[in-house]
Amino acid sequence: MSVDTSNIAKEGGGVFGWLDRRYGLTPLVEFMKHKEVPVGVHSMFWYYLGGATLFFFMMQVCTGSLLLLFYQAGESTSYESIRFITTKVPFGWLVRSMHCWSAHLMIISLVTHMFSTMMLKAYRPPREMTWVTGFILLSLALGFGFSGYLLPWNELAFFATAVGTDSMKAVPGIGDFLLQVLRGGTDVSINTLHRFFGLHVVILPLVMVGLVTAHLLVIQRQGMAPPQGHKTAPKGMRFFPDFALRDLQLWLMCLIVLASLAVFLPYGPHIPGIEWELGKKANPLAPAYPGIKPEWYFLWIYQLLKEFPAHFLGMEGSQAAVLLVGLLMGAWAMMPWLDRRAQRDEASPGFTDIGAATLIFLGFLLFKAWDIGGGGIGDKLPDPVLTARICAFWWLGIASVATALRATVLHQRYFLFTAATALQIALHGLLGMQYLAAGGIALVALVIGLLVLRSRGQAVPEVRS
């Protein structure tokens, strides 16, 4: 489309007029004026989470660029330059702290955004690609976290990277090649740091910006998803200025929260997986120390790696665990195609329940990875049986309260997946069964339950509030 420049010699209209005559901005302004956000039967809150994630990403770009001015990647400089930034450079501690906090807050808002999209079935046609691009953005965000973790070149970073990259070998056929490409050798070394540095500051940001643009463009083109059951939104709110101002207000609140956390807890809340004390410099010849854990959003994978025995179904345990994670993530990415009812714009209570069950599944693994209730203090290692029992009490309690709320407040009637997850937790935590054996029994019970539901005709319809 070319712009009509016949009236370019005209004058007046100020800066806008000057630009408008050259670039034809009026249609764009008209589009903005008429852009609306659907106001549905559910809370508007969920519509702001994507914007909050974008805000934290922009904070990452700003603080990351500032860190780049002092950070020097290298065997004898990485750790030292981070120490210099946090101890000598004026406000260096604040910039690093904001970068770390913003990374965690970005993952939190991203995951919440994804779950809200899932629960509201906003991925249903025609918005499948919004879901898929969003899923890839989540993978990239995890890649950012993983690659950034190594850059301070401290002990924690070294072993987290050794374990994280080692799982690459589970990829059939090209696992060893991928492992070597990622590490720049057979072992984690300073070559790995150089590769991760390149990934973290150039390759991932470029891909991320491209994909964020694509994600926003498809949303602009299609508008936000109206509530389920409505082809168009019952009513709309103008994007400019009504929604944009609310968005801006949220960004301001995010900034206040971020700055407060960064100032008052500059090294994180001291929860394993959410702390960034520099600690000791990485020494490839030092043994791993007890209590070493990856970042909290990888803890469920870390715990699964622990739950698998040395060999499972003819595979090495870690291969089987990585395969399971791959299958679960793949199924999650394919959600818009798996959810047939949502495709027909019908209520799909089964998938709402899958969302709830997924949260319980992940939460239980997270608590176990934190050894909650295991009694590990000082040199004493936590007791795995006791940990499983206490974590089971926690998550069976949380699941009961959540299910009661869903039944009474949201009038939902489908809890099969939640029940299967709770069964696994109860068998494992309360009866002391192996995690995988309990999972197998829960899976069989789930399949029987689904078959019974199918033989009865169809799933119990979800009554929407």
Place this chain on the structure above:
Amino acid sequence: MPTNDTEPVRTRRSLLDLLLGVGFIGFAASALYPVLRYLKPMASAGPGGPLKLTADEVGKLAKEHSIITRLGTGRVLVFEDAQQNLRALDARCTHEGCTVQYVPGDSVIWCACHNGRYDLDGRVLAGPPPRPLALYGCTRDPDGSVTIQPPKKGES
């Protein structure tokens, strides 16, 4: 030219399309191959020959009962058991590649990452490791120095 309905029509155009497709694939492969070779790290020296521990390392071994040292591209755990015999094992856990440690009190080799346990010959006792640790040769020479021999091929 009369053609059967079930047979695809072969024209000069389809031949050109085929050649163009092959050309594109060839072009992509010729661009991708150098990139992949560039990314793959160059071959390293391998496990290397026998290694004599330095005086510092021997001193540390006597004091702390264990040390971890490099042999070629590998890491080796050298330790002194309760009977004061010297032993050497691959220090890389076979589960996820963390560095293991010698726990003299329990007479086990332990990996802190996922709680894998091995006996002093490197055999798996408990936890997720799928394979034993490779056993290295380790001898104390009459002059007090310590020599590590890499495992023979097939042993590791």
